[in-house]
Amino acid sequence: MTEFNLPITSSLANDLPTSESESFTRSVTRNVFRRATARIGLAWIGILVICAVFAPFLCTSHPLLMEMGGHWSSPLLRHLAPADVILQIAFWAAAVLYILPRMSVQRRCLVWFAILFVSIVLCPLTIHPPQIVVYESYRVDQQAGKIERTIYAPIPFSPDDHLRDQEDVRLIAPNRDHWAGTTSDSADLLSNLIHASRIALSIGFISTGIAVVIGIVIGGLMGYYGGLIDLIGMRIAEIFDAIPTLLLLLIFVAVFTPNIYIMMAIIGFTSWVSYAYFIRAEFLSLRDRDFVQAARAAGLPVHRILFRHMLPNGITPLIVSASFGVASAILAESTLSFLGIGLTNEASWGNLLEQALGEGGTFYWWIALYPGLAIFLTVFAYNLIGEALRDALDPKIRKQE
Amino acid sequence: MFTYVVQRLLLMFPTLLGITMLVFFVMAFSPGGIGGPLLDHAGNMKSEDAARVREYYNKRYGIDKPKIVQYGRWLNEISPIGFQVRDDGSTGSFGFKQPSFGESLQQHRPVADLIAEALPVTLLLNLVSIPLVYGTGIITGILAARRRGSVYDNVTGIAQLGTWSVPTIWAGVMLIGILANREYVKMFPTSGLHDADALMMPFLPHFTPNGWVRGWLLDTGWHLVLPVVCLSYGGSAFLMKLTRGSVLENLGADYVRTARAKGLDESVILYRHVFSNSLLALITVAANILPSLLSGSVIVESIFGVPGMGKLAWESVLFRDREVVLAVTLIGGIVGLLSQILRDILYAMADPRVRYD
Numbered sequence: 229m230t231e232f233n234l235p236i237t238s239s240l241a242n243d244l245p246t247s248e249s250e251s252f253t254r255s256v257t258r259n260v261f262r263r264a265t266a267r268i269g270l271a272w273i274g275i276l277v278i279c280a281v282f283a284p285f286l287c288t289s290h291p292l293l294m295e296m297g298g299h300w301s302s303p304l305l306r307h308l309a310p311a312d313v314i315l316q317i318a319f320w321a322a323a324v325l326y327i328l329p330r331m332s333v334q335r336r337c338l339v340w341f342a343i344l345f346v347s348i349v350l351c352p353l354t355i356h357p358p359q360i361v362v363y364e365s366y367r368v369d370q371q372a373g374k375i376e377r378t379i380y381a382p383i384p385f386s387p388d389d390h391l392r393d394q395e396d397v398r399l400i401a402p403n404r405d406h407w408a409g410t411t412s413d414s415a416d417l418l419s420n421l422i423h424a425s426r427i428a429l430s431i432g433f434i435s436t437g438i439a440v441v442i443g444i445v446i447g448g449l450m451g452y453y454g455g456l457i458d459l460i461g462m463r464i465a466e467i468f469d470a471i472p473t474l475l476l477l478l479i480f481v482a483v484f485t486p487n488i489y490i491m492m493a494i495i496g497f498t499s500w501v502s503y504a505y506f507i508r509a510e511f512l513s514l515r516d517r518d519f520v521q522a523a524r525a526a527g528l529p530v531h532r533i534l535f536r537h538m539l540p541n542g543i544t545p546l547i548v549s550a551s552f553g554v555a556s557a558i559l560a561e562s563t564l565s566f567l568g569i570g571l572t573n574e575a576s577w578g579n580l581l582e583q584a585l586g587e588g589g590t591f592y593w594w595i596a597l598y599p600g601l602a603i604f605l606t607v608f609a610y611n612l613i614g615e616a617l618r619d620a621l622d623p624k625i626r627k628q629e
Numbered sequence: 630m631f632t633y634v635v636q637r638l639l640l641m642f643p644t645l646l647g648i649t650m651l652v653f654f655v656m657a658f659s660p661g662g663i664g665g666p667l668l669d670h671a672g673n674m675k676s677e678d679a680a681r682v683r684e685y686y687n688k689r690y691g692i693d694k695p696k697i698v699q700y701g702r703w704l705n706e707i708s709p710i711g712f713q714v715r716d717d718g719s720t721g722s723f724g725f726k727q728p729s730f731g732e733s734l735q736q737h738r739p740v741a742d743l744i745a746e747a748l749p750v751t752l753l754l755n756l757v758s759i760p761l762v763y764g765t766g767i768i769t770g771i772l773a774a775r776r777r778g779s780v781y782d783n784v785t786g787i788a789q790l791g792t793w794s795v796p797t798i799w800a801g802v803m804l805i806g807i808l809a810n811r812e813y814v815k816m817f818p819t820s821g822l823h824d825a826d827a828l829m830m831p832f833l834p835h836f837t838p839n840g841w842v843r844g845w846l847l848d849t850g851w852h853l854v855l856p857v858v859c860l861s862y863g864g865s866a867f868l869m870k871l872t873r874g875s876v877l878e879n880l881g882a883d884y885v886r887t888a889r890a891k892g893l894d895e896s897v898i899l900y901r902h903v904f905s906n907s908l909l910a911l912i913t914v915a916a917n918i919l920p921s922l923l924s925g926s927v928i929v930e931s932i933f934g935v936p937g938m939g940k941l942a943w944e945s946v947l948f949r950d951r952e953v954v955l956a957v958t959l960i961g962g963i964v965g966l967l968s969q970i971l972r973d974i975l976y977a978m979a980d981p982r983v984r985y986d
Contacts, residue, residue, distance in 0.1 A: 482947055600802065603799060607794040608791055
């Protein structure tokens with residue numbers, strides 16, 4: 229039986245006051261949560277998730293409710309995009325599933341993914357928000373007395389509301405109306421920042437996910453088969469390893485007209501190498517172990533040996549590395565957007581930051597400070613979490629403390 | 630060891646072939662294709678003029694040839710053994726010839742000249758940054774390890790992670806905005822590597838009857854301060870972390886206990902025994918820092934307007950300038966691969982247990 233145990237599990241078990249029944253995952257989670265730094269990091273990510281999910285309710289030029297000619301209506305709900313609705317469904321489904329008692333974790337995840345899938349299919353088919361939006365009309369109509377009463381969001385500006393009804397709102401410093409100032413195209417900066425948290429979060433998670441999957445498949449095959457496949461795989465990995473990643477990203481992104489999905493794919497496609505190296509090294513040492521030999525002797529198919537038996541034993545170092553990977557994916561996206569070749573039709577933190585240095589040496593401090601701070605805090609949060617995970621998972625460090 | 634190095638050097642060729650092929654075909658199959666932005670003048674040109682431009686490019690650079698032929702021609706061009714290419718584009722006899730990087734589509738100049746101008750600038754940036762990265766990183770790392778658990782250690786631990794997380798683009802924008810701005814502190818120049826009149830200056834600083842003259846050397850140094858800070862703080866924080874971890878790991882080892890037991894001075898233990906054993910971990914990342922400084926210079930050079938390799942690479946990518954992109958990729962790839970091999974050699978030198986047989 230000892231062969232089946234992770235070396236890490238056994239040494240952790242000696243160190244931690246865990247009961248017999250506490251699982252490895254649970255003890256690691258507890259260990260991570262115990263650290264103040266990790267809790268700060270997780271709190272910031274939590275705030276970002278809330279911002280991303282509720283962005284259309286927090287900052288929008290559409291009134292939440294308005295009374296027009298004696299009728300109450302909600303322009304905001306009418307203008308919600310399918311993506312907004314999908315996010316709402318996913319968020320509330322997750323919340324409900326988390327509270328529901330007596331359900332295995334696997335079951336909860338499965339149900340959540342099912343709900344997500346159904347809503348992704350159904351929402352774009354059923355929800356058709358108006359294509360042309362004139363944000364000024366609400367303010368103009370209200371001043372003209374056509375709209376009697378309105379309730380606005382806390383930040384009553386949409387990110388693409390260029391405030392055409394107001395004069396001289398371009399690049400103004402933070403004031404009472406615009407808490408973080410305005411950008412060079414007269415949009416509210418804070419609203420843009422909050423909406424851009426969606427880009428940062430999704431780029432981080434999905435591109436790292438893509439990179440991890442590619443890394444696991446290629447690294448796993450290299451480690452399991454060795455020989456010629458290993459040699460070829462190592463050369464492929466070396467190709468991606470030897471070019472400075474940023475140069476490769478520049479070439480890919482400059483060459484394709486990037487939207488957010490292509491961006492995720494490109495960042496994922498250029499950063500899988502370190503995961504492949506990890507898994508390869510892990511599998512090279514695992515493949516001669518008795519339990520793998522036994523699985524092979526039992527006639528299990530290769531994909532089952534690789535993913536059901538070897539992967540759970542070799543994935544721990546990958547989790548730490550993936551956490552840092554999320555941080556560097558966010559950095560990569562904001563750097564590319566800053567250089568002006570990233571996302572062009574959506575405001576991301578990077579291309580907001582780019583507007584900070586104006587023509588002729590002017591410096592708009594609020595545009596430099598807030599988007600930069602947002603990138604920094606997010607990257608810092610993921611690095612803090614990665615650090616805490618590493619400390620919790622690494623038996624060498626644990627022993628010294 | 631020798632056979633291993635030779636083997637690795639030989640394996641460089643297929644890898645470099647793969648790298649340039651990947652980059653070339655991504656560029657070639659992109660919308661617009663090679664030189665696309667140069668040919669497409671956004672409708673600002675009459676159609677017969679546009680056709681003439683296209684014809685000129687086709688004739689001079691052969692961008693209408695099949696993609697695989699273009700790549701083959703490039704390979705032939707950079708290889709010292711191959712077909713002679715005459716001025717009219719026809720191929721001559723097979724044999725030794727002068728290898729060349731070809732000519733830039735955008736600037737109509739030999740790529741070798743462009744690189745000869747840009748490379749020294751990037752090398753200068755990196756030659757100043759690397760000692761700074763290693764010096765500060767290793768010293769603070771050792772100090773933190775020595776005072777393990779102290780306030781200094783905890784503060785630098787968080788500060789290290791924080792510094793490492795600061796995006797270079799933010800650091801660059803803030804430094805320019807605050808330290809090189811008329812409205813705030815006008816201490817440093819905003820862009821470039823020299824003042825406009827730097828070539829007229831004497832080399833060293835001088836007091837002349839007309840007043841203080843900064844001199845070429847000081848002027849260049851002045852322009853380098855902000856880019857170098859931007860380029861080095863991340864690597865320095867990373868190295869500090871690594872030094873601390875590896876020194877701590879060695880401080881817990883048995884040989885340190887033995888050294889203490891026989892009454893060795895603590896500083897001798899730290900600097901002679903522990904530090905030389907900790908070098909191993911530092912060597913492994915040394916190879917990664919060099920390529921990452923090179924790609925860091927893409928960001929830093931474009932923020933600070935420094936005309937180095939990073940700026941050249943970025944501009945050539947924007948114009949899909951076939952020859953320049955391939956040349957920069959090739960150089961970047963060679964640097965990356967060589968530093969990997971160098972790492973393996975250093976690794977074996979630092980640790981006699983490591984053998985490559």
